[in-house]
Amino acid sequence: QQQVKQSPQSLIVQKGGISIINCAYENTAFDYFPWYQQFPGKGPALLIAIRPDVSEKKEGRFTISFNKSAKQFSLHIMDSQPGDSATYFCAASAGSARQLTFGSGTQLTVLP
Amino acid sequence: GAVVSQHPSRVICKSGTSVKIECRSLDFQATTMFWYRQFPKQSLMLMATSNEGSKATYEQGVEKDKFLINHASLTLSTLTVTSAHPEDSSFYICSARVVRAGYEQYFGPGTRLTVT
Numbered sequence: 001q002q003q004v005k006q007s008p009q010s011l012i013v014q015k016g017g018i019s020i021i022n023c024a025y026e027n028t029a030f031d032y033f034p035w036y037q038q039f040p041g042k043g044p045a046l047l048i049a050i051r052p053d054v055s056e057k058k059e060g061r062f063t064i065s066f067n068k069s070a071k072q073f074s075l076h077i078m079d080s081q082p083g084d085s086a087t088y089f090c091a092a093s094a095g096s097a098r099q100l101t102f103g104s105g106t107q108l109t110v111l112p
Numbered sequence: 113g114a115v116v117s118q119h120p121s122r123v124i125c126k127s128g129t130s131v132k133i134e135c136r137s138l139d140f141q142a143t144t145m146f147w148y149r150q151f152p153k154q155s156l157m158l159m160a161t162s163n164e165g166s167k168a169t170y171e172q173g174v175e176k177d178k179f180l181i182n183h184a185s186l187t188l189s190t191l192t193v194t195s196a197h198p199e200d201s202s203f204y205i206c207s208a209r210v211v212r213a214g215y216e217q218y219f220g221p222g223t224r225l226t227v228t
Binding site for chain 1: 203217
């Protein structure tokens with residue numbers, strides 16, 4: 001019940017295209033859903049996060065869509081750039097401990 | 113933004129020795145810090161949760177006597193890998209939760225440990 005399932009495992013997109021990464025969860029107690037970007041040899045960097053009281057959040061080229069009834073959330077990267085090539089992790093947390101449960105990661109490659 | 117540093121960034125040690133990794137929150141106070149390890153092309157695995165002034169809480173399967181965690185202040189947590197073995201070679205990453213925000217976790221740059 002603590003799992004967060006992420007897909008696809010890898011994604012190749014042309015420059016200027018839209019990258020879409022999906023996550024699904026089972027634990028209805030999750031109330032915080034962040035996305036992290038990680039470059040090789042670096043720690044994850046917080047990209048954008050959403051809470052279940054909204055269905056969408058946009059920051060620049062990054063948008064989170066959240067579907068509470070389906071227990072799914074997704075990251076959309078508009079106008080994808082080669083510099084966006086990285087591994088993306090979705091995550092979720094619940095309760096006072098705020099431990100993050102991570103998805104398995106998506107390796108995004110944006111072709112020039 | 114909230115900045116978390118780790119030191120060292122890379123360390124190579126011989127089997128049987130101990131290694132200490134420091135995690136610092138530079139511009140904020142962190143009542144809670146988390147330690148993760150990450151194997152190549154895999155996700156982050158939570159090892160332990162560290163609260164300032166109290167004992168760390170370890171995840172199932174993580175040896176608390178092998179991975180010693182100390183959170184002595186609101187800006188510093190340390191992870192000591194004792195009697196390291198080659199299978200302990202991994203990428204260790206800490207994160208800190210910002211007190212004011214309640215939710216957001218910010219990650220350090222990671223420490224690459226290689227045990228020979």
